C-alpha cells in the first residue's frame with residue numbers, strides 16, 4: 001500500500017464492530033471498506049444517518065481502532081506522526097471554548113502544533129482572512145452564528161497547513177448561505193493544492209463540489225467513483241410530460257402508459273419511462289386533441305443513485321459494489 005504520491009488515503013477491508021449494552025451486543029458500524037482518496041481531489045464520503053461515515057473518519061484520524069482491516073495516510077499507518085503532521089480535522093460536533101475570541105481559539109490550537117510569536121500571529125491572521133472572519137476576530141465565540149463557528153472550526157483544522165483536510169459533515173445544520181460559504185472554502189482549499197475528504201448526507205453539495213465520491217450504507221461501500229459516472233449509473237430514462245385539455249378517456253390511456261399521473265385541475269402531469277411509452281403518449285394526445293405543455297427528460301443527479309442503492313440495500317439486506 002505504499003503510494004505516497006497518488007493515494008493520500010487508502011483503506012483495505014476496514015471493519016469496525018462496537019459492543020453495546022450489558023450483554024455486549026455487536027453493532028457492525030463499518031464492514032469491508034476499501035477505498036482510496038487521491039492527492040489534490042475533493043472526495044465526498046456520502047451516506048444516510050448511521051451509515052458509518054463518522055466511524056470511518058474517526059478510524060482514519062486514529063481516534064478509534066478498527067476491529068480489522070487496514071488504513072493508511074500518505075502511505076503511513078494511521079497514527080504515524082509523519083501522517084498526522086500533514087492532517088487537519090474538523091469533527092462532526094466540534095467543541096468551542098465559548099469565552100475565547102476566534103483569534104485566541106486559533107492561537108490555542110497553534111500552540112498545540114508548536115507555533116509561537118510572530119509565526120503564530122501571521123498564521124492566525126492568514127486563516128481568519130481565508131475563512132472570512134477577520135472582522136470578527138476579537139468577538140467571543142459564544143456570540144458567533146453556527147455558520148461563523150463552522151468557518152472558525154475549519155480554520156482550526158488548517159492551523160498546521162495540512163496537505164489533507166478531513167471534515168465530518170461540514171455543511172450540516174447550516175442555512176443555504178452558510179453552506180455556500182463552506183463550499184467556497186473547500187474549493188479554495190482545493191485550489192491551494194490540498195486534498196479534502198468530507199462526509200455529508202447532502203448530496204447536492206457533494207455533486208457541486210466533489211471530484212469523486214464514495215457512498216456507504218449500513219457500513220458497506222455501495223458506490224465509488226467520479227461524480228459524473230455515478231450520476232450516469234443512477235440515471236433513469238424518465239420523461240415528465242405536462243398536458244392540458246386531455247379528455248377523461250385520454251387520461252385513462254395515459255395512466256396505462258405512465259409510471260405516475262398527477263391531476264391539477266385541467267392540467268395533467270405524467271411520468272413516462274421508456275421512449276416507446278413517450279411515443280404512444282404523444283399519439284394519445286394527438287388523438288384526443290390535447291395540448292402538450294412540456295416534455296422534459298428527468299435531470300439525473302447523485303440522489304437518483306442514492307435512492308436506487310438505498311432501495312436495493314433495503315430489499316436485499318446485503319450490499320455489494
Ligand SMILES: Nc1ncnc2c1ncn2[C@@H]1O[C@H](COP(=O)(O)OP(=O)(O)OP(=O)(O)O)[C@@H](O)[C@H]1O
Pocket residue numbers: 018019020027028029047048049050051052053054055056092201
Ligand atoms: N461508540 C459507539 N458505540 C456503539 N455504537 C456506535 C458507536 N458509534 C457509532 N455507533 C453505531 O455505528 C453505526 C454508524 O454510526 P456513525 O456515527 O459512524 O454513522 P454516520 O454515517 O456518521 O451517521 P450520522 O450521519 O448520523 O452522523 C450506527 O449504528 C451507530 O449507532
